[in-house]
Amino acid sequence: MSQPRILIVDDNKMMVKTLQDILTMKGFQTEIAYSGPEALQKVEQSTFDCVLSDIKMPDIDGVQLYRILKTRHPDLPVVLMTAYTTDGLVQAGLDEGAIAVLNKPLNMGLLLKFFAHLSRERSIIIVDDDPTFCRTLADILQTQNFAVTQVTEPDDVQEKLADEGQVVLLDMKLKGSNGLDVLRQIRQQHPYLPVILITGYPDEVGEAVQTALKINAYTYFHKPVQIEKLLQTLNEIHHQELGRMLGRAVKKQPPQ
Numbered sequence: 001m002s003q004p005r006i007l008i009v010d011d012n013k014m015m016v017k018t019l020q021d022i023l024t025m026k027g028f029q030t031e032i033a034y035s036g037p038e039a040l041q042k043v044e045q046s047t048f049d050c051v052l053s054d055i056k057m058p059d060i061d062g063v064q065l066y067r068i069l070k071t072r073h074p075d076l077p078v079v080l081m082t083a084y085t086t087d088g089l090v091q092a093g094l095d096e097g098a099i100a101v102l103n104k105p106l107n108m109g110l111l112l113k114f115f116a117h118l119s120r121e122r123s124i125i126i127v128d129d130d131p132t133f134c135r136t137l138a139d140i141l142q143t144q145n146f147a148v149t150q151v152t153e154p155d156d157v158q159e160k161l162a163d164e165g166q167v168v169l170l171d172m173k174l175k176g177s178n179g180l181d182v183l184r185q186i187r188q189q190h191p192y193l194p195v196i197l198i199t200g201y202p203d204e205v206g207e208a209v210q211t212a213l214k215i216n217a218y219t220y221f222h223k224p225v226q227i228e229k230l231l232q233t234l235n236e237i238h239h240q241e242l243g244r245m246l247g248r249a250v251k252k253q254p255p256q
Helices: 013-025 036-045 062-072 088-095 108-117 129-145 179-189 206-214 225-246
Strands: 005-009 031-032 052-053 078-082 100-103 123-127 146-152 168-170 196-197 219-222
Touching: 005 036, 005 129, 013 031, 013 108, 031 036, 036 052, 036 062, 052 062, 062 078, 062 088, 078 088, 088 100, 108 129, 108 225, 123 129, 129 146, 179 196, 179 206, 196 206, 206 219, 219 225
Parallel strands: 005 031, 005 052, 052 078, 078 100, 123 146, 123 168, 168 196, 196 219
Antiparallel strands: none
């Protein structure tokens, strides 16, 4: 992936120009907008990897802008910024799913690290002893620009894992093992790695699934997996992981 494209939105023209100069100097591609309506127009005309928007703006404030973008472009990460930390709009933006709200003056080191992270490839590890299921799901996810690793032997899981940037899709019923044991092994080395459980036997493994959720599995899906909901969950995980980089806690999701 090339360097991400960032849309900077603020009615303070000096602020926008300063941010653009810094990001451009660091190799990022940037566009600027001085209002919410102008930002919406630019998002419809071009593709961006992130929107960085001030909250306090006339006509359409940053939270209203986020609400519209969330409806039209739910995959697009939006980071809000403000000089008014006690404003009720700050909490509204967080509650409704913005990646984070950053206080002005901005921590540029943290922001640059965050933007650099956007260019990283999103990686999925499918752990399932059914090679046909692995291959079919991998083909679908690869069309959505995920890098996919298929693991059909539970003993091979640990060597494929990294500390960040991955999501594990873990079948709960494996030959010679079970998903709960594999999850426990993952948690020993990677306590925060997002793990989504998958099962074709909800009644048989129901108790194990509940135990897995208690040791920080993210959520679970029944087979056949509803791909649209899976992609939505992967997007939620991606946004939450981005938010964690900026100081927000990751939230688990209810079963699908």
